[in-house]
Amino acid sequence: MTGPAFLRKPSRIQESAPVQRRIRCQPFAQVVGQSAWRMTLLHDRPDDLVLWVTRGQGRIVVNGVRRGLGVNNAVVLPAGTLMSVELGAQALAQVIQSPPGTAPRMPTTPMHLRPRDTFAQAELTGEIEAMQREIARDRPHVQDALGAHLTLVAVWLERQRSDGLLDSPPENAGDRLVRRYAELLVQHHRSERVMADYADMLDVTPTHLTRVCKAACGRSAAEILTERVIHAAREMLAEPEPPIGAVADALGFSSAAYFSRFVQMHTGATPSALRLRSGRDAPAAPLGVRRA
Numbered sequence: 107m108t109g110p111a112f113l114r115k116p117s118r119i120q121e122s123a124p125v126q127r128r129i130r131c132q133p134f135a136q137v138v139g140q141s142a143w144r145m146t147l148l149h150d151r152p153d154d155l156v157l158w159v160t161r162g163q164g165r166i167v168v169n170g171v172r173r174g175l176g177v178n179n180a181v182v183l184p185a186g187t188l189m190s191v192e193l194g195a196q197a198l199a200q201v202i203q204s205p206p207g208t209a210p211r212m213p214t215t216p217m218h219l220r221p222r223d224t225f226a227q228a229e230l231t232g233e234i235e236a237m238q239r240e241i242a243r244d245r246p247h248v249q250d251a252l253g254a255h256l257t258l259v260a261v262w263l264e265r266q267r268s269d270g271l272l273d274s275p276p277e278n279a280g281d282r283l284v285r286r287y288a289e290l291l292v293q294h295h296r297s298e299r300v301m302a303d304y305a306d307m308l309d310v311t312p313t314h315l316t317r318v319c320k321a322a323c324g325r326s327a328a329e330i331l332t333e334r335v336i337h338a339a340r341e342m343l344a345e346p347e348p349p350i351g352a353v354a355d356a357l358g359f360s361s362a363a364y365f366s367r368f369v370q371m372h373t374g375a376t377p378s379a380l381r382l383r384s385g386r387d388a389p390a391a392p393l394g395v396r397r398a
Contacts (some may be wrong), residue, residue, distance in 0.1 A: 281322060301328045
């Protein structure tokens with residue numbers, strides 16, 4: 107039985123006309139809506155994200171390495187970072203999304219901060235609340251105001267890092283390998299490369315790559331690749347267009363029928379059912395750039 111074409115041959119991706127991306131600041135629950143997959147499946151995004159957890163616990167995977175999340179944790183996820191976020195049912199978090207380069211001081215590499223000072227915690231919460239008030243009022247120059255607040259958030263992040271609050275355990279050889287694999291997937295996950303090709307690019311065996319991926323995040327190397335493609339499929343199916351056959355072609359599948367079987371195998375629903383469900387479960391605000 108042959109695998110999907112996205113694992114065997116290059117695909118042609120058609121991008122829709124660019125849409126203007128704006129600074130947004132929303133509760134985590136509003137970002138995902140009823141579609142938890144938007145965050146729980148491994149993916150990369152066109153915008154910088156700042157995640158601020160204020161209640162509960164969860165887990166995050168950043169460039170293939172899994173970490174725990176807790177109360178008063180701030181995480182920076184620059185655009186192009188392979189990531190996923192899972193929060194517990196009782197968790198509360200806020201998400202700031204911004205186009206890269208909006209705030210010059212915004213970190214360009216992932217950061218995980220655990221500030222313990224209550225004043226520092228209140229500072230970030232205050233900036234987020236101010237941004238959400240601006241969005242709710244929708245006054246003229248709202249994006250300019252949000253940009254100013256985002257700059258203050260970036261300064262806050264830099265101050266916490268300068269104070270030594272960056273939670274960054276030493277990176278071992280396995281973590282470095284998984285990070286390099288994640289970076290390659292961001293660039294090439296729509297190409298003809300199979301997992302073994304990535305292992306060859308990294309100068310390791312497929313068995314070793316799978317072993318270190320399992321140790322780092324609980325997913326095999328092949329599962330990481332498949333999960334990234336499933337997210338891309340669901341993202342495209344969340345829009346009313348293009349037709350499902352065009353989605354299959356864009357993702358490099360040899361046929362729409364095989365694409366349908368593949369999606370159903372990994373999601374429990376057909377592409378048509380997913381598209382219908384996405385129309386009901388769409389988040390309150392658009393996420394990133396639409397693809398067609």
